[in-house]
Amino acid sequence: MRKVAVQTESKSYDVWIEAGCLHKLLPMLKSWKKQPTSIFIITDSTVAELYLDRVKNQLKDHYPLVEAVVPAGEASKSFVEFEQLLTVALENGLDRDSMIIALGGGVVGDIAGFVAATYMRGIRFVQIPTTLLAHDSSVGGKVAINHRLGKNMIGAFHQPEMVIYDPELLVSLPEQEWRSGFAEAFKHGLIQVPEFYQWLQEKIDSFVDLDVSLLEQLLERSIAVKAEIVAEDEKEAGVRAHLNLGHTLGHAIETQLGYGKMTHGEAVALGIIFAMRLSEQLYQVKLPINEFKQWLRQLGYDTNLPKTLQAESLLATMKKDKKVNAGIIRMVLMKEVGSVQVEEVDEKEILTLIEKMLGE
Amino acid sequence: MRKVAVQTESKSYDVWIEAGCLHKLLPMLKSWKKQPTSIFIITDSTVAELYLDRVKNQLKDHYPLVEAVVPAGEASKSFVEFEQLLTVALENGLDRDSMIIALGGGVVGDIAGFVAATYMRGIRFVQIPTTLLAHDSSVGGKVAINHRLGKNMIGAFHQPEMVIYDPELLVSLPEQEWRSGFAEAFKHGLIQVPEFYQWLQEKIDSFVDLDVSLLEQLLERSIAVKAEIVAEDEKEAGVRAHLNLGHTLGHAIETQLGYGKMTHGEAVALGIIFAMRLSEQLYQVKLPINEFKQWLRQLGYDTNLPKTLQAESLLATMKKDKKVNAGIIRMVLMKEVGSVQVEEVDEKEILTLIEKMLGE
CATH class of the missing domain: 3.40.50.1970 (Rossmann fold)
Incomplete structure (x- = not known):
């Protein structure tokens, strides 16, 4: 087994x-x-x-x-x-x-x-x-x-x-539940195992009739990433915080929409897009965001922020995130696929980018 | 310090x-x-x-x-x-x-x-x-x-x-609060440091105008017992359970009277008397119960169970104690002053002794 x-x-x-x-x-x-x-x-x-x-x-x-x-x-x-x-x-x-x-x-x-x-x-x-x-x-x-x-x-x-x-x-899961869980799998690839991220992009283009052996492999590899991080840092004093990629905005979206209006993983996917765009600005790097978004859309994810959201309210909710320290928002940002770190981010930068994304 | x-x-x-x-x-x-x-x-x-x-x-x-x-x-x-x-x-x-x-x-x-x-x-x-x-x-x-x-x-x-x-x-504590806290101190002596129990009996015959240096010594010695036990067994997998001497019946008395009607330590003192009497029966030993009760009365403790309590209800509450395992009551019993252990006790023995003590 x-x-x-x-x-x-x-x-x-x-x-x-x-x-x-x-x-x-x-x-x-x-x-x-x-x-x-x-x-x-x-x-x-x-x-x-x-x-x-x-x-x-x-x-x-x-x-x-x-x-x-x-x-x-x-x-x-x-x-x-x-x-x-x-x-x-x-x-x-x-x-x-x-x-x-x-x-x-x-x-x-x-x-x-x-x-x-x-x-x-x-x-x-x-x-x-x-x-x-x-x-x-x-x-x-x-x-x-x-x-x-x-x-x-x-x-x-x-x-x-x-x-x-x-x-x-x-097998009984509705499609949005597949999307919800799958977001944590590609997040595990994005934060520290680029090959796993590539493997997922190659193997998974639909959740319909997913092969059981493929699913077992996906689970095993994704869980192995999580297990390795948790072994190193059970209480989130360090590297475990990387698992929060996409979660700062993701949680705020869930809270603002009302729990259960959008699945957790679909909100995290939006949060990851946001974190990647912010990373491009702050680190002056180029990340494969378009390719990522295209794959997500193929899998049925919405890659735009819901228009009913308001930037100020999202920011206020983000400031209640557990990673916030002395009022300063800390987010997981990406230097390249497979390499992330926690950064303190100016809230104006966050507000401006959310407003921009809401307007797209 | x-x-x-x-x-x-x-x-x-x-x-x-x-x-x-x-x-x-x-x-x-x-x-x-x-x-x-x-x-x-x-x-x-x-x-x-x-x-x-x-x-x-x-x-x-x-x-x-x-x-x-x-x-x-x-x-x-x-x-x-x-x-x-x-x-x-x-x-x-x-x-x-x-x-x-x-x-x-x-x-x-x-x-x-x-x-x-x-x-x-x-x-x-x-x-x-x-x-x-x-x-x-x-x-x-x-x-x-x-x-x-x-x-x-x-x-x-x-x-x-x-x-x-x-x-x-x-200094601002009312007398029943002194009695409440003091019960945990003599409990620490009773479970594993007979000299500390003796020392308390010699030094403390009233809580009025207690000397501060005496109080500091009492605190230091009593806390040292607790610290030693906790160091050995933080999660109460073993020896820490000894600290529950008097607490199985004590908690039940508090619950049955309604929280706050009797202080915790005063209820524990009654629980300790009960545990000592049960120990005498089950281990066929002689414990210094009368001397203990006399000292307690001198300090203002009531050494009789409140007559409003009912044996059956107390037993039912004791069966919800956290030490209960598969429905069997486990109590801390005493072989001699300074030596206790956890025992499974037949509920009929408990009921009989409570009824007897309620009748005294």
């Missing part, structure tokens, strides 16, 4: 990647020395219909099971859902040796992971990603909920015990 | 203990290599009146300050306060290099620490304890809020950068 080992300061674990590997969940759990006293499956309304029974049927004769289904969508990463899930955990007597399964995409992983991080000061959890986007979010232990004043503002670092990535669960 | 070094796996820091040392807060902060971009002082309504200005006056010309005052009392360790404090942090633009000061007792330390643990996935915080009880809670990094189904159920391990313990801030 394909496997990427993730080694962080606080924990080492494996990401298993293979079509059909969900069926191996039970034997994998059974191999643990310290068996879970009970299992709390957290999923969302979309995934529950498709895959919840498959997971429960494997486990039900072996562990006491508790389940909770949150509404599908980013709005579920709220204080209200967080408290509600903790209440379910307490009402069902979960203890410190209980375990949480996050069955779903990034939203489920983030909120279930934050519940696991804070319930009784931290219990174990396992990620079973069901989206392409979750190939990024399920690795590295960042868990969080949103605040109306900013995305992922309340959270923790809490690594899973393992990640079980069955590409067969992705 | 008296100092206890706390070395945990995740962080090392100092607890400073000296009458008047609050005045050294500014130079201590100024010695940090990575200066805070802003400081968020969290305190409660009682402490704010007494000491908030003293802290602000020292810092206001040097750092941007934000403040929040929560109502005094355990009820402030709620989801609502937690969310509210995070909102204040976001509205005032706290960033990853901002810092939180927890100015107050255990309640303030717990909620301010949990805010620090989760804001942007964790920022730095400093503890300035203003109660005797906080000598225990401010060391070791346990932070939490309460859930209606149990105390400290939602939390994290998040170590402070330093603890500044100025015994002069304790």
Whole structure:
């Protein structure tokens, strides 16, 4: 079975990647020395219909099971859902040796992971990603909920015990979800592995009927980049910040449009275009932006900022980004494909470029 | 200046203990290599009146300050306060290099620490304890809020950068607060340092006009026990659980009476009496329970369970304790003074003894 080992300061674990590997969940759990006293499956309304029974049927004769289904969508990463899930955990007597399964995409992983991080000061959890986007979010232990004043503002670092990535669960994804997850894959290439970026450009020109073996390779290579960065810098004191390429404007777009109006990755793609254009100005370099945009459009991405956005509001939201230090915006900029760094950027430069891009 | 070094796996820091040392807060902060971009002082309504200005006056010309005052009392360790404090942090633009000061007792330390643990996935915080009880809670990094189904159920391990313990801030404490904090001190003696327990019995027969030098010694010795245990076992995988002596029944008493009706330490003292009596039965040993109770009564503790409590409800709450595993209650029991261990205890034994003690 394909496997990427993730080694962080606080924990080492494996990401298993293979079509059909969900069926191996039970034997994998059974191999643990310290068996879970009970299992709390957290999923969302979309995934529950498709895959919840498959997971429960494997486990039900072996562990006491508790389940909770949150509404599908980013709005579920709220204080209200967080408290509600903790209440379910307490009402069902979960203890410190209980375990949480996050069955779903990034939203489920983030909120279930934050519940696991804070319930009784931290219990174990396992990620079973069901989206392409979750190939990024399920690795590295960042868990969080949103605040109306900013995305992922309340959270923790809490690594899973393992990640079980069955590409067969992705077949049901709508196209914009492919685009959402794929953005994190080409971002991994752009920040430090130019060959991977080239490989993606050569191999992927559509998400329709994607070959499973190709998808497995994509997942393995993309996760390997993430794992390497997280191993070096679990708590984002340095190089892990590079993963935020495209995210400063991307998060602001999501916040300004209202969570769930545009997928995360589609917003990040716009953020990457923005970061590349700003990089060209500030570093006086030439980046392959047009070629990049053309590829994105072929894959169905919108490469223009939505006209309903306002430059001043986007800037104000960017100033609440977690990378902001003493009021100064810090963004990931690119010197060439495969080489990025964090820079403090004058907000006037940002405002001017956003206004320009809104006018195009 | 008296100092206890706390070395945990995740962080090392100092607890400073000296009458008047609050005045050294500014130079201590100024010695940090990575200066805070802003400081968020969290305190409660009682402490704010007494000491908030003293802290602000020292810092206001040097750092941007934000403040929040929560109502005094355990009820402030709620989801609502937690969310509210995070909102204040976001509205005032706290960033990853901002810092939180927890100015107050255990309640303030717990909620301010949990805010620090989760804001942007964790920022730095400093503890300035203003109660005797906080000598225990401010060391070791346990932070939490309460859930209606149990105390400290939602939390994290998040170590402070330093603890500044100025015994002069304790002079204003009401007597039951002395009793509350003192219980953690004799607990430290009972679990592993019999000489310290003896020393306390010899030196402390009243909390009125306690000598400051005696108080400093008490704090230093009690904190040293805690620091040693936390150094060995930060995440409570082993020996740290011994610190829960008296807490299984103690927490249940607090929950059943309603938070704030009896101080934490007074409930723990009852829990310790209970644990000692259970230990005598189960280990067939003789413990100095009568002498202990006599000393407690001299210090103003009630050594009988409040008659309004019900045995069945207490047991039900004990079964929600964080040490419970697969439904079985685990308690810290004592073989002799200075030697304790965690044991699984049959709930019938617990019920019978509670009923007996309620009848006394």
